[in-house]
Amino acid sequence: MSAPRSRKMIMTKYGEDFADCTDIVDAEIGEPGEGEVLIRNVYAGVNGVYDLNMVRDAVSYISYTPPTDLGIEIVGRVEKLGSGVHDFAVGDNVATWKVGTGYRDYQIAETNRLYKVPAASPEILCLMPTGISGMVGIEQVGELKTKETVAISAAAGGLGHIIVQVAKKAGNHVIGLCGSEEKTRRLKGIGCDRVINYRTENVEDVLKAEYPNGIDIAYDSVGGSIFDAFVNSLAVKGRLVISGYTSEVGKPWEQVTSPRIYEKLYFRSASVRAFINPHFEEYHPEAAERLLDWHEKGEIEVFVDPVTFVGLEDVPAAVQHLVSGKNIGKVVVKLES
Numbered sequence: 525m526s527a528p529r530s531r532k533m534i535m536t537k538y539g540e541d542f543a544d545c546t547d548i549v550d551a552e553i554g555e556p557g558e559g560e561v562l563i564r565n566v567y568a569g570v571n572g573v574y575d576l577n578m579v580r581d582a583v584s585y586i587s588y589t590p591p592t593d594l595g596i597e598i599v600g601r602v603e604k605l606g607s608g609v610h611d612f613a614v615g616d617n618v619a620t621w622k623v624g625t626g627y628r629d630y631q632i633a634e635t636n637r638l639y640k641v642p643a644a645s646p647e648i649l650c651l652m653p654t655g656i657s658g659m660v661g662i663e664q665v666g667e668l669k670t671k672e673t674v675a676i677s678a679a680a681g682g683l684g685h686i687i688v689q690v691a692k693k694a695g696n697h698v699i700g701l702c703g704s705e706e707k708t709r710r711l712k713g714i715g716c717d718r719v720i721n722y723r724t725e726n727v728e729d730v731l732k733a734e735y736p737n738g739i740d741i742a743y744d745s746v747g748g749s750i751f752d753a754f755v756n757s758l759a760v761k762g763r764l765v766i767s768g769y770t771s772e773v774g775k776p777w778e779q780v781t782s783p784r785i786y787e788k789l790y791f792r793s794a795s796v797r798a799f800i801n802p803h804f805e806e807y808h809p810e811a812a813e814r815l816l817d818w819h820e821k822g823e824i825e826v827f828v829d830p831v832t833f834v835g836l837e838d839v840p841a842a843v844q845h846l847v848s849g850k851n852i853g854k855v856v857v858k859l860e861s
């Protein structure tokens with residue numbers, strides 16, 4: 525069997541509109557080489573914020589020059605083995621992630637970046653790598669402990685709902701932030717002790733009134749006024765983890781004039797740290813193993829957004845859906861029908 529060609533989504537130019545800056549093309553994919561396999565991508569995870577930042581040339585640490593392949597994580601099925609591959613077989617379900625390999629029907633991958641998974645399902649896709657990011661971010665950078673107070677923004681999102689459950693399982697009091705009644709209900713269902721709907725309650729006022737000793741870990745991927753509320757509410761030795769800033773995407777950076785941040789942190793020995801998944805790869809295998817084990821035992825609930833997106837043509841709509849803030853859980857695109 526000759527290796528198939530693969531349709532893939534590429535960024536054709538920089539711009540503000542994801543759909544306008546992308547195209548779907550057909551390309552020769554070649555044969556898997558030594559230590560590589562050919563994979564049929566079955567579901568792709570949507571990282572709407574990163575996708576938009578790429579086409580806006582706003583990923584500050586790296587510039588992707590068009591034409592560039594798009595998409596990051598997938599779950600899929602091994603279809604062909606290259607030479608020297610003994611640990612994988614045709615038909616194995618796998619998860620893998622790398623910028624430029626997600627929004628395409630097939631990919632060739634080195635086996636050292638593959639995880640064998642029980643199913644090529646949206647739930648597994650949510651755990652790998654989004655769940656891994658959440659687990660490693662809160663445990664390693666947030667220094668997750670027990671019997672502390674932990675606040676999480678975008679708590680009903682793909683990343684957030686996993687962090688809620690990791691923090692709860694460790695025995696903490698967990699506050700989840702979200703923007704709707706439906707998300708509030710879902711967050712209570714996975715054990716949030718307090719849910720703050722930031723559209724109906726003032727986050728900083730609630731934190732000040734109900735948590736006078738402050739927040740030990742604030743895990744933030746929203747930024748803006750939520751970041752400010754978290755900085756102002758940290759406990760003694762509190763840790764604020766910056767894991768993204770969804771609210772700033774697609775806008776000029778908000779210019780803020782205030783005293784330097786040490787004014788807020790010093791007398792509380794509090795700190796602000798940042799986390800980005802690729803810098804913590806050494807923790808990925810153990811986190812993956814633990815999350816898959818919890819999933820198999822039914823000890824973690826995985827939120828997959830119910831809106832269905834099918835095929836590469838639906839990727840722009842899926843990106844738009846995520847950045848509109850309406851999603852509950854991980855947004856996925858089904859690539860194999």
Ligand SMILES: NC(=O)c1ccc[n+]([C@@H]2O[C@H](COP(=O)([O-])OP(=O)(O)OC[C@H]3O[C@@H](n4cnc5c(N)ncnc54)[C@H](OP(=O)(O)O)[C@@H]3O)[C@@H](O)[C@H]2O)c1
Pocket residue numbers: 570571572573574654657677678679680681682683684701702703704707745746766767768769770771772799800801802846847848849850851852853854855
């Ligand atoms: N550091 C890392 O390694 C890492 C890894 C994965 C993801 N991330 C980052 O984490 C964030 C969440 O990623 P995700 O893919 O899991 O997305 P997501 O949380 O599933 O979706 C984004 C959520 O952000 C919330 N949000 C709050 N303010 C918003 C605003 N002004 N505009 C749009 N949405 C707003 C929305 O929920 P509510 O309105 O209900 O809050 C929305 O559902 C992103 O910023 C992403 O870049 C970081």
